[in-house]
Amino acid sequence: MSKSKVKQIEITExxxxxxxRLFHDVARELTSxxxxxxxxxxxxxxxxxxxxxxxxxxxxxxxxxxxxxxxxAIGENAESLKGLRVQLGEGVAGWVAATGNPLVIPDVTxxxxxxxxxxxxxxxxxxxxxxLPVRSTDRVLGVIQLMNSKFDLLSEYSISFLRxxxxxxxxxxxxxxxxxLIRELSITDDCTSLFNARHLYTMLAEVVGNGRGAEFSxxxxxxxxxxxxxxxxxxxxxxxxxxxxxxLLKRMIGPNNSAFRYGGDEFVLLLPETDKxxxxxxxxxxxxxxxxxxxxxxxxxxxxxxxxxxLATFPGDGDTVQEIIRxxxxxxxxxxxxxxxxxVAGIGMMYEENGEPVxxxxxxxxxxxxxxxxxxxxxxPSGRISVAEGGAKSSKGSNAAPEPVSSAPRxxxxxxxxxxxxxPRSPTRLN
Numbered sequence: 001m002s003k004s005k006v007k008q009i010e011i012t013e014x015x016x017x018x019x020x021r022l023f024h025d026v027a028r029e030l031t032s033x034x035x036x037x038x039x040x041x042x043x044x045x046x047x048x049x050x051x052x053x054x055x056x057x058x059x060x061x062x063x064x065x066x067x068x069x070x071x072x073a074i075g076e077n078a079e080s081l082k083g084l085r086v087q088l089g090e091g092v093a094g095w096v097a098a099t100g101n102p103l104v105i106p107d108v109t110x111x112x113x114x115x116x117x118x119x120x121x122x123x124x125x126x127x128x129x130x131x132l133p134v135r136s137t138d139r140v141l142g143v144i145q146l147m148n149s150k151f152d153l154l155s156e157y158s159i160s161f162l163r164x165x166x167x168x169x170x171x172x173x174x175x176x177x178x179x180x181l182i183r184e185l186s187i188t189d190d191c192t193s194l195f196n197a198r199h200l201y202t203m204l205a206e207v208v209g210n211g212r213g214a215e216f217s218x219x220x221x222x223x224x225x226x227x228x229x230x231x232x233x234x235x236x237x238x239x240x241x242x243x244x245x246x247x248l249l250k251r252m253i254g255p256n257n258s259a260f261r262y263g264g265d266e267f268v269l270l271l272p273e274t275d276k277x278x279x280x281x282x283x284x285x286x287x288x289x290x291x292x293x294x295x296x297x298x299x300x301x302x303x304x305x306x307x308x309x310x311l312a313t314f315p316g317d318g319d320t321v322q323e324i325i326r327x328x329x330x331x332x333x334x335x336x337x338x339x340x341x342x343x344v345a346g347i348g349m350m351y352e353e354n355g356e357p358v359x360x361x362x363x364x365x366x367x368x369x370x371x372x373x374x375x376x377x378x379x380x381p382s383g384r385i386s387v388a389e390g391g392a393k394s395s396k397g398s399n400a401a402p403e404p405v406s407s408a409p410r411x412x413x414x415x416x417x418x419x420x421x422x423x424p425r426s427p428t429r430l431n
Contacts (some may be wrong), residue, residue: 036176037071037253043169044072047144050161053129054148058134059086059093060173061142068097068143075147081156092117092131093143100140102132104159132162134169141173162267191239192246200260200268204321207272208314217313218324219269221249221286221331224306224339226265237299244295245305252286268328276313276344283342284350284357291340306340308332317345 025046040058048056055075057070070087089098092114096103106128108114113212118126130146144166187199207216223245230238242265249259253269260268287309295303310331318324321386327345334343342350351357 036172039172040072040169043165043172044144047146047162047165048074051146051149051158053130053146054125056144056146057093058169059097059145060141061088061097061140063139068093071142092129093145096131096133096143096145100135102131102162103129104132105129106163130162130164134166134173136174141170144169160377182287189246192243192261194246194250194267195258195260195262197262197268197311200262200270201321203258203270204324207270208319208321208324214273215275215314217271217274217276217311218328219271219279219283220262220310220328221267221269222308222332223265223334223335224308227240229303237296237301240299241295241303241305245290248289248293251285252289253282266332274313276311276316276346279311280344280350281314281341283311287340287342287351308335308339309342310335310345311342312345 008028024357025042044058053075055073057073057075058071060071061068065085066088068088070084070086086094088094103114105114108118108126108129114126114129118124125148127148130149132144133140134142134144144162175238187195187202189196204218207214213315219237226238229241242261245267246259246261249267249269253259253271256272257274258270260270262268269283273280274282287307290305290307293304293306295301310328310333312318312324312327312331314324317327331343331345335341335349338349338353340351340355344350349358
């Protein structure tokens with residue numbers, strides 16, 4: 001065997017052995033965790049060990065916004081890159097992501113286009129570029145970018161190594177996306193795209209168990225006479241109506257609160273760090289909006305809805321998950337006695353029989369305690385158990401807050417059906 005042959009084997013075997021060890025490390029990380037950042041960091045660190053670049057980074061594609069974001073950046077100015085976004089087609093990474101083609105330039109001075117780019121952006125200090133797309137079967141998921149590598153970028157080993165690591169990255173991103181989708185499906189109601197009841201119990205357990213007694217409010221809502229929609233127009237129309245109601249609730253409560261479809265035509269709102277007064281104000285705004293909204297115009301209908309609402313606040317109306325749910329749920333069924341109303345635990349009904357509110361949420365009455373006392377004095381007693389009349393006849397004195405309404409559950413009944421007048425172009429109220 002010639003000396004040159006022996007030397008080639010001596011050089012090749014250690015490189016191949018390094019490859020195998022590296023791929024083994026990445027594969028082990030890939031199969032041991034679903035933490036995307038951990039896997040991608042391992043891939044990028046192994047890549048850095050092999051190529052010794054001055055700067056290396058990974059960007060992921062945000063298809064909705066048509067841009068890339070840095071998820072990993074190491075080297076000079078790395079901190080300034082984290083969170084930075086790049087438009088598709090812009091710069092090295094943007095060009096690779098937009099075209100799906102790899103870009104490997106060992107010396108930018110030999111490439112007119114990228115030499116001009118390097119001169120136009122001297123702060124980047126680019127001497128060599130290796131930027132490869134991370135691809136799934138039909139789209140680019142992101143790019144891996146190495147700047148100023150100390151290793152031969154055009155060797156067979158280099159190219160195969162980069163491609164394999166990109167494949168590993170694609171698998172990790174795909175696994176993460178699948179797990180995210182599975183989790184979203186497991187906690188999301190497919191009709192309304194709100195959270196489902198299972199997730200409600202999970203979130204309540206978290207806020208009750210980890211909140212250290214932090215106040216929050218829970219609102220149960222039931223659509224009045226919803227059964228008549230299904231009876232008159234069919235279940236597909238009923239499902240579309242539920243979706244529109246869910247969308248309305250999501251817009252009304254904002255990003256800091258959560259909405260759930262509890263089942264059938266019942267919804268739940270979880271309002272973290274929200275006391276009873278603020279919860280009453282928000283719920284009354286939702287009731288006003290529900291009364292004024294026209295639904296299913298896109299289906300050639302124009303329906304108006306009403307709802308029965310029950311509100312309870314943790315920990316005063318229940319200091320466990322089961323108790324706070326029972327309290328809000330029973331208040332909702334108190335409201336269903338008259339329908340189109342809000343019943344608040346410890347206070348009573350917020351609307352008169354003619355639909356007029358007993359309390360204006362925007363009115364400034366002073367302290368929270370004064371407002372709640374005023375609300376309690378004005379509130380209409382529930383249909384089953386009365387609060388102290390105006391607080392004046394309470395044995396605790398004329399300034400005492402009303403006695404709490406009992407939160408004991410009452411027997412549930414199904415909605416009474418009514419016949420709708422089908423007037424496609426004028427609002428039809430369910431009553």
